[in-house]
Amino acid sequence: MLKQILLGFLSYHSMSGYDLKSAIDLSTAHFWHAHHSQIYTILRQMEQNGLVTSQLIEGESQPDRRVYSLTPAGEKELQTWLDRPMTELPTMKEAFMVRMFFSGKRDKASVLNELRFQRELHVQRLGFFKMMMDQGLQNAARRYPNTESDVPFWKATLRLGEMYDEVYIAWINETIAGLEKE
């Protein structure tokens, strides 16, 4: 999956591993994140497979950068993947639910604390999503050409982030209320 993300970003324009890491952190991280180590590794791999090419750009005062560009093969790979619709439910991995599932014998107060802490984290991220919705997206779109048609889709993924955190917060409130009245 990370391969597709890198191909996708490189289809907007050429960039370095560092740039890709920043782009991911600012946009896809809430539904798919990556460590820089994995990004650099996969970029090298894709280069060997002819999906991207790289060019080392020497910086005088800044560190050198290795800038990657899509090859026609890489572009085709991305298109092929996009053209094959997903026909299953995406699988989730939600560590917090695992904890909740097995919390029946835990001290109730500490479960409540953990829930409140999680709620705070979701509230914070929700704020970030709202801020991005207002400002971040416009800036991103202006920076690069030919991304007008992408904006509604970027916005849609952000919107799910918002809705998800809202529902998660509602779920925490409901769960806290349920535990307290027992």
Added chain:
Amino acid sequence: MLKQILLGFLSYHSMSGYDLKSAIDLSTAHFWHAHHSQIYTILRQMEQNGLVTSQLIEGESQPDRRVYSLTPAGEKELQTWLDRPMTELPTMKEAFMVRMFFSGKRDKASVLNELRFQRELHVQRLGFFKMMMDQGLQNAARRYPNTESDVPFWKATLRLGEMYDEVYIAWINETIAGLEKE
């Protein structure tokens, strides 16, 4: 994470890898699933580390079963994990959002089809959640002793599944409407 799930289920009562796989499919799969190959591998691993013990039970007409039980060390491991609250947001991996994010240049009709297909899948799963909420949970709790205090937590994770699918369906409707009016 799967290790904790296996420890958690074994804390209810002893069971085989096959049983664990079924239990996961019926309960935690929507927030954490596992293939049988991984389950069997981790059980062996945990046995070597002294967290569980196993006993081969020969079946005359049925195949042999290897039944695993928690050791005191395993129980302690589970408790230690439960007692250390989660202080970060759980990381998500949502392949469908990756597709959406990069769908700006796709044929609009095929994106709409994919969205409608996903909606159908969520509607189906939502039905399953509602059914489990009504019937499944009671049966599960009755089957095993000392799980009364766990029921509200099982229910809570199911409830999040419900809420999540509901919000996902709402998001799909919103997204389809947005794309259609463009």
Added chain:
DNA sequence: CTGAACATGTAATTAGTTACATGATTTC
């Protein structure tokens, strides 16, 4: 007689995380 359910495993591969490793420049 066909498929589902029962039942368990290994091997190969891919993906992802954590740790190790370095070093300049800019901002507070």
Added chain:
DNA sequence: GAAATCATGTAACTAATTACATGTTCAG
């Protein structure tokens, strides 16, 4: 003078997926 940002990589390890492999019983 310290911390953040820029910038790239490798190594070790853990986790997860896919494929290979086998065999019985029961229901329709």
